Amino acid sequence: MESNSSNPIGMDVHSNGQLPNNCFFNPSWENSISMDQTDPFESALSSIVSSPVASTMGPGEGDHGMIKELIGRLGVICNSGEISPQSYFEHRSSNNSTNTSAYTTPLNSPPKLSLSMMDHQIRGNFWMPGTQFHPHSQQSFVPFSTDPGFAERAARSSCFGVRNFAGGLQLNGSQRQAVTAKKEKVLSRDGNSGFGDAGDSREGSSLSEQIPGVEMNNMRAQNDANARKRKSAQRGKPKDSTLPPKDSEVAGENNQPSPKKIKSGEAAENGSGKECDENADKVSQGDKNQKLGKDSKSKQPEPPKDYIHVRARRGQATDSHSLAERVRREKISQRMKVLQDLVPGCNKVTGKAVMLDEIINYVQSLQCQVEFLSMKLATLNPRMDFNVEAFLSKDIFQSRGLLAHSDFPLDSSSAPTFHYGFQPSHGMISAMSEPEVQYPENPLNAVIHRNRSNHLPPIDGFPEASSQVIKKSSSELMSAMWEDDLQSVVQMGIAQNHQPLSFHGSAEPNHPQMKVKS
Amino acid sequence: MGSLSDLNNVSSHLKSRFARGFLRALARIHNLSPPPASSSSNQDFALRKCQRVKLAAYASMASAFGKRRVWSRAMLQRIRCHSSSVRRGKVRQHMRTMRRSGKKRKKIGRELAAKAQDVKKLRKLVPGGESMDLEGLLRETAHYVKCLVTQVQVMRSIADFCSCPP
Numbered sequence: 001m002e003s004n005s006s007n008p009i010g011m012d013v014h015s016n017g018q019l020p021n022n023c024f025f026n027p028s029w030e031n032s033i034s035m036d037q038t039d040p041f042e043s044a045l046s047s048i049v050s051s052p053v054a055s056t057m058g059p060g061e062g063d064h065g066m067i068k069e070l071i072g073r074l075g076v077i078c079n080s081g082e083i084s085p086q087s088y089f090e091h092r093s094s095n096n097s098t099n100t101s102a103y104t105t106p107l108n109s110p111p112k113l114s115l116s117m118m119d120h121q122i123r124g125n126f127w128m129p130g131t132q133f134h135p136h137s138q139q140s141f142v143p144f145s146t147d148p149g150f151a152e153r154a155a156r157s158s159c160f161g162v163r164n165f166a167g168g169l170q171l172n173g174s175q176r177q178a179v180t181a182k183k184e185k186v187l188s189r190d191g192n193s194g195f196g197d198a199g200d201s202r203e204g205s206s207l208s209e210q211i212p213g214v215e216m217n218n219m220r221a222q223n224d225a226n227a228r229k230r231k232s233a234q235r236g237k238p239k240d241s242t243l244p245p246k247d248s249e250v251a252g253e254n255n256q257p258s259p260k261k262i263k264s265g266e267a268a269e270n271g272s273g274k275e276c277d278e279n280a281d282k283v284s285q286g287d288k289n290q291k292l293g294k295d296s297k298s299k300q301p302e303p304p305k306d307y308i309h310v311r312a313r314r315g316q317a318t319d320s321h322s323l324a325e326r327v328r329r330e331k332i333s334q335r336m337k338v339l340q341d342l343v344p345g346c347n348k349v350t351g352k353a354v355m356l357d358e359i360i361n362y363v364q365s366l367q368c369q370v371e372f373l374s375m376k377l378a379t380l381n382p383r384m385d386f387n388v389e390a391f392l393s394k395d396i397f398q399s400r401g402l403l404a405h406s407d408f409p410l411d412s413s414s415a416p417t418f419h420y421g422f423q424p425s426h427g428m429i430s431a432m433s434e435p436e437v438q439y440p441e442n443p444l445n446a447v448i449h450r451n452r453s454n455h456l457p458p459i460d461g462f463p464e465a466s467s468q469v470i471k472k473s474s475s476e477l478m479s480a481m482w483e484d485d486l487q488s489v490v491q492m493g494i495a496q497n498h499q500p501l502s503f504h505g506s507a508e509p510n511h512p513q514m515k516v517k518s
Numbered sequence: 519m520g521s522l523s524d525l526n527n528v529s530s531h532l533k534s535r536f537a538r539g540f541l542r543a544l545a546r547i548h549n550l551s552p553p554p555a556s557s558s559s560n561q562d563f564a565l566r567k568c569q570r571v572k573l574a575a576y577a578s579m580a581s582a583f584g585k586r587r588v589w590s591r592a593m594l595q596r597i598r599c600h601s602s603s604v605r606r607g608k609v610r611q612h613m614r615t616m617r618r619s620g621k622k623r624k625k626i627g628r629e630l631a632a633k634a635q636d637v638k639k640l641r642k643l644v645p646g647g648e649s650m651d652l653e654g655l656l657r658e659t660a661h662y663v664k665c666l667v668t669q670v671q672v673m674r675s676i677a678d679f680c681s682c683p684p
Contacts, residue, residue: 328653331653332652332653332656335653335656335657335660336656338656338657338660339656339659339660339663342660342663342664342667343663352633353633353636356633356636356637356639356640357636359640359659359663360636360639360640360643362663363640363643363644363659363662363663363666364643366663366666366667366670367643367666369666369670369674370576370666370669370670370673373670373673373674373677374673376673376677377673377676377677377680
């Protein structure tokens with residue numbers, strides 16, 4: 001019966017080339033049937049196939065009924081790990097004839113529509129039963145008594161249908177290998193672009209964090225994990241017959257998250273999903289130990305509530321510590337890449353140490369610039385009202401361009417002086433002379449340079465060019481308006497600068513006229 | 519990269535938010551009447567004013583993010599705790615930190631230990647970085663760098679706007 005029932009599905013799989021990305025369980029379903037590994041699963045499968053329409057549901061609700069039924073079945077199987085729903089199976093099997101046709105219905109029908117309905121329905125119902133895995137409560141399984149997150153996931157996957165559940169059923173033990181393998185196959189066929197980085201997930205580590213109270217990153221991580229798991233199963237697909245240890249690893253990994261959980265991606269029901277996972281973990285652990293020759297994941301000791309799924313690379317240590325370490329390192333490298341993009345001129349630089357140095361330089365220079373600009377602004381008395389709207393409406397955010405091109409002889413006179421005096425430390429000076437900090441040159445070029453600045457003590461090599469610019473553009477036009485600013489700036493420069501400034505005596509705080517020393 | 523896209527989205531409205539807050543603060547600061555004439559006090563006043571502006575810049579930038587970022591929280595807390603009396607000390611402390619890190623950077627060669635030192639330096643630089651693991655620290659640093667760049671741009675544009683009136 002399994003073969004018969006599997007045929008329509010198989011055909012559907014092939015014919016329905018537009019299978020949504022989410023139905024990665026589809027192939028597994030076929031495989032699991034052919035695998036014939038576990039009696040309970042086979043019977044469950046058969047029951048599912050034979051009775052796609054739950055007895056409780058009318059024929060009109062083909063999809064819904066089947067889905068609910070499957071949810072119940074899966075939950076039961078997941079939970080107990082035995083053939084608990086066999087009692088179901090018996091009285092389901094009577095519906096073989098009708099079921100087959102009904103079974104194909106959801107496959108052909110636009111899954112998403114039904115799924116969306118189911119989604120709401122299931123979700124609405126899921127919260128009621130709380131947690132569910134009680135083998136004795138088989139009767140209550142009919143619709144949503146089982147893992148809410150489970151059904152949630154099932155509902156969410158677009159290609160939904162029986163396949164997913166069927167695949168999910170096979171999650172325990174070695175069947176999961178087939179599950180993943182199959183689902184990858186389907187995915188690849190469908191041009192699984194959604195989760196598509198079909199890189200070598202097998203080789204790479206995938207990471208998904210299962211934390212209660214999931215946030216977007218978790219969902220994304222889960223999706224990534226889904227993708228990666230699928231990809232790995234894709235790899236495993238060619239070898240599913242042999243099931244090399246790698247597959248077992250993959251499957252072993254899949255055991256933990258109970259791909260149902262991963263499949264959901266969305267974490268709304270993580271809390272309830274966790275319980276399913278806990279139970280699934282217990283079940284799967286036992287199965288894993290039995291069926292998988294070597295447990296390369298060693299994720300069993302992980303706490304059920306919060307575990308990280310990492311795919312072990314070939315030939316690398318797989319104990320939990322090294323896995324966590326690898327995860328951490330990958331995260332850090334990701335962040336470093338982001339920073340590398342931010343910090344200009346770091347594209348060629350490789351290595352964490354050098355990158356860190358560059359980043360530190362950059363941050364320091366930015367802080368320096370902020371201080372510099374703040375001083376500049378402090379001295380620039382606003383001669384006009386701060387018309388914020390007009391200010392923003394102007395293309396002011398191209399300030400860099402402005403500075404570079406403008407040549408305002410008189411206006412920002414304060415800039416160079418206190419810029420020179422601004423150097424707080426030698427360290428800053430070296431930082432300022434970093435290639436990335438070419439900014440300080442600009443205001444100096446754009447700004448009037450008073451003769452006074454000649455008195456400024458030269459600060460390393462940096463001011464050399466500026467002093468020349470200063471000399472060139474120095475002019476004695478001092479509007480009265482700026483005098484106070486200049487004075488205050490000078491004072492600030494005096495205060496800030498560690499070295500005695502020669503112009504100290506030249507500027508008197510309250511003198512209305514600037515004494516520009518030449 | 520999710521964080522990178524976040525950073526890109528941040529800058530546009532961050533600028534406006536930061537600009538508004540900062541401009542308001544600037545207006546407030548400028549409206550403060552200068553103390554009576556005396557060289558030292560004027561000097562101090564000018565210095566304080568500059569520091570106030572700087573603090574206002576940082577505060578407005580941090581408040582633009584509110585509690586969403588560790589560094590913004592830490593910065594706001596630092597600004598609040600260090601009231602005006604300590605403001606100068608904060609500036610000096612900030613400068614001292616930078617100076618120290620500069621010296622350290624020169625001393626330390628490209629050793630493996632340099633990386634740990636760099637991490638320490640980075641922790642000191644980024645507000646709130648003391649109590650974070652490396653990954654979080656790097657994330658905060660990225661965000662902080664983005665905000666600093668925005669801040670610098672806005673302030674510079676303001677300065678230009680003020681300096682070259684139309």
